[in-house]
Amino acid sequence: MDGHITAEQLTKFILYSEWVMHSAWWVGDHWSSLMQSIGASEKVFELIELPQYKQVTSQGLKLPQLEGRIEFVNISFNYPARPMIPVLQNVNLSFFPGELVAVVGLSGSGKSTLLALLLRLYEAVSGQILIDGIPLNELDVKWFRSKIGVVSQEPRLFNMDIASNISYGCVKKVSQRDIEWAAKQADAHEFIMSLPDGYKTLIDNARLSGGQKQRIAIARAVLREPTILVLDEATSALDAESENYVKQAIERIVRSNSKRKCTVLVITHRLSTICTADRIVVMKSGRILEMGSHDELLQKDGEYAKLTRRQLSSTV
């Protein structure tokens, strides 16, 4: 109004000051995320710089052929974080190639700990695990783990197409035919083919049920042609129908006429999944309480019969 600056200069000034204010606000906003990222990356770098655990680096034996015989000989174990609490006590247990063995028992009885020891995530306090008669800690851990397929309760699927999810993590080169073979073994081929894009369907678009996701996870494990397949509570979160599909898939894998016999270990507290298993091992407080087929254990009228009755009455 005094004629010091023109209307054009004033407009420019207002616009520029708005830009400066806006940019300053953005710098402040990004500064806090930058600080957060620096804090988080410190942890990541700490992890990267940790020396590798000697189990993973040690070069152990790689057997020319793995049969899949597993023997737990007098195994006792407690977790390092809770040294006073025995988790496994003098466990003697064998699994043979081509056999479907179920390990059952109440929560906390030590079932998953058997798997953790088999995968050498922990070392037994006493006793020995033998694989085809050779102590597990003499074997090359990476090689041995590559021979084991594990399906857990929560299948980890990624937002890629179904075929990529099945082949995920497989080190050997696989074709579409191999992927379809694995899906057929896992009883998943039919429902995959009924999806609009078949094997090319994106996981997020497919709206899969828990049982369908679990069968994709089984196909992923089967594709690697594991010598030992472990299903750890793989049916626990499923409804009866989905459980039945997964049960059929497990049966198909064990009873298939393939020359390579797979040792299948099913860890569960859901007894309906495993009544056709060759052997059922019942655990309680880190010990093996009883062992036998479904019928034998029912006749024995011990802990297994009690668990079965309890589960039946809770489903009625």
Ligand SMILES: Nc1ncnc2c1ncn2[C@@H]1O[C@H](COP(=O)(O)OP(=O)(O)OP(=O)(O)O)[C@@H](O)[C@H]1O
């Ligand atoms: N990482 C760990 N550190 C310390 N204790 C643990 C750890 N993992 C499991 N435990 C304890 O070891 C015992 C056996 O656990 P485990 O998971 O083997 O039992 P489980 O029979 O598989 O049970 P669930 O059916 O609930 O999975 C439990 O008392 C549990 O609290």
